[in-house]
Amino acid sequence: MADVRPPAVILAGGLARRMGGGDKPLRSITGRPLLAHVIERLQPQCGALALNANGDPSRFGRFALPVIADTVHGFPGPLAGVLAAMEWAATAQPDAHHVLTVPGDCPFLPRDLVPRLDQARRAENADIAVAASAGHLHPVIALWPIALRDALRTALIDEDIHKVEHFTARYPRAVVEWLITPYDPFFNANTPEDVTEAERIAVGDQ
Template identity: 45%
Template sequence: MTKYPEKFPCLLLAGGLSRRMGGGAKFLQELGGQSLLHRIIDTLRPQVGEMVLNMNMRVDDLGPPELPILPDSVGGFAGPLAGILTGLEHFNAKGLTASHMLSVPTDAPFIPPDLVARLTAPLGDNGETIVMARSVGRVHPVVALWPLSLAADLRRALVEEDLRKILVFAERYNRIEVEWHDSDGDPFFNINRPEDLEVARGRLEKGRL
């Protein structure tokens, strides 16, 4: 297996409008004494290199640690693909030697501590491979390793083709899915509605992290 020269950079996706949560910054909702955002940061910090936040709304106080905030580099609230493009272009501009960028949504509070190790394992020597997480019978396309080399292709797909579906774009390339089997619950459970937040709180109370 290829030994990668540095930790992968990470893009935290918070570019949506959170309509199902009543609007506002969904990732600031509290869970277990922390905001969703800071819970995810704490889990990912040992696993990744530079971390940035893709966000299109104004939030006055995110609290520490401060992260660079990147609004979408294409207009029109084009969905998570626009956020992924923004991250790819940002890290390419920095001239990183890393081959991939990790994307993770900010509404998934149970991200596993071995996420990057598990996603990296099948990469081998193929730097053009997209690796996505899978659990409970479905793929999670926003929890993925993205080759930095795909930035130009993705911009064309968004701007010239008006493409919005992550899997439609990803199917154009070599793609691997890594399966998680967790008896304590879906590690990629995400919070879209107020009732989802209550489910997550119940899961914490039962010790099902």
């Protein structure tokens, strides 16, 4: 049976080196943090919702969401966040079979992200469904089987697998393409210039 509203985890733990450090998701566009835009897009599509971030969780206190740290130490990167998401989802929403992950700096996520990923996963009998746009995969914007958490932990700890694509290549994967007009829904704010562009897009989208 398909998940109606699967749990979701926003990966908010990047180091934002191109931003000069700090938490990228807390940078503002249209007077609100990027993270607030991400949450607004996700909440109608998901069940339980949490943030994945390391360090002091109180900096995200205003969002009133659980903050889960990586459960594998010394393995920085998105796969550690995906593992934390799987392990949290198994407890937070025990009846769910999949968990969605997205980055915390993508303020224009599609409002049909979950249903399209889930539909493709079922139609193609795939384990994982991944978003794409303009011919580019967005590996951490994906619907993951929670049952893969032990396999992912083994890949991280015992096999030194760090790249998302190296892990997903082991499983049947559905890729779902989105149009990039009037803008790429997976636009992410990596630099100060990106934040300026996000502001422009957001104003035009209101």
